[in-house]
Amino acid sequence: MTEVSMQQVDDSNAETIEKVLKHREGIPGAIGPPTTAYNVEEKGDPNQGVEGKDPSELERQFLIKWVGWSHLHNTWESLKSLNGSNVKGIKKLENYIKKLDELEFWKSRADKEYIEHYDCEQEMNDELLDEYKKVERVIAHQVSREKNAAGEKAVEYLIKWACLPYSDCTWEDEGLIQQSFAQKIDEYYTRIESKTLPNKINAGMFTKKRPKFMKLEEMPDFLRPKVNPDLELRDYQLQGLNWLLHAWSRENSCILADEMGLGKTIQTISFLSSLFHLHDIHGPFLIVVPLSTMTGIFFNNLNQSLEEFY
8 A cells, every 4th residue: 555644734825635546657747736637738748758668667646626726727746846846735635545456456356247338437536627617607807906917907707617506606817717618708798798798777677567479480590509400399398489479478386297218408598588678577586406406507508509609
């Protein structure tokens, strides 16, 4: 078993290990800030060429998620670099190494099918880690206290990361986000400047007398996807949309229920879109869904559709 030296950390500004994500046999010195995703993209991977090295020339390295930092700032570290940096949370590394020893013992005795299943799970986890480094949405911005290289006060953006909850949002430097996600910043300012964002004025329209119901005989153009305008609502889906609009116009509560896979999601999106385009009601809308669907198809489709309105 590899031993990790435990040391007393007095520095209150020391970085803290939140989680050890995975490990590798890497080139000695291919650790620290140069191994962050953005530095690798800009300057190249310091671990490049590891495949041609003799195993005896390599060292075990660990991918670290740091407390208070997004996955974009994950770094590869060795035992030596961690022990020499006075980082906090070193116990988590010790526990990870113990689990590695247990895993190696399990693999020496487990059936091949179980090992293949485990490897598939690890591949899925690696794909998720890549998603965690993608910007899903820019929520807010602020002027940083620190100045950039030009001597100007930089802008920071509050980032909602893909496949992670809002509790994991982080403030990131403008230059860093501009590198790969400039479009998300543009979308953010487009939303800010939009005249159809939900506000107190149009929210008051919910209290006015509802308009008379006008049946939709065919799917309106505003429901046609920009990517594929040839897609059509099915007859029963258009009927469901009309039913929702009719109930809304009469101020009646209703529940849209149907078999799984028949399009309740698209009917819900179409209903909100119809309120937006037909009655100039821009929201805000309260969407209540099970937690299990918050990162699923419903939430993603609904979010993307509402983005088109704004």
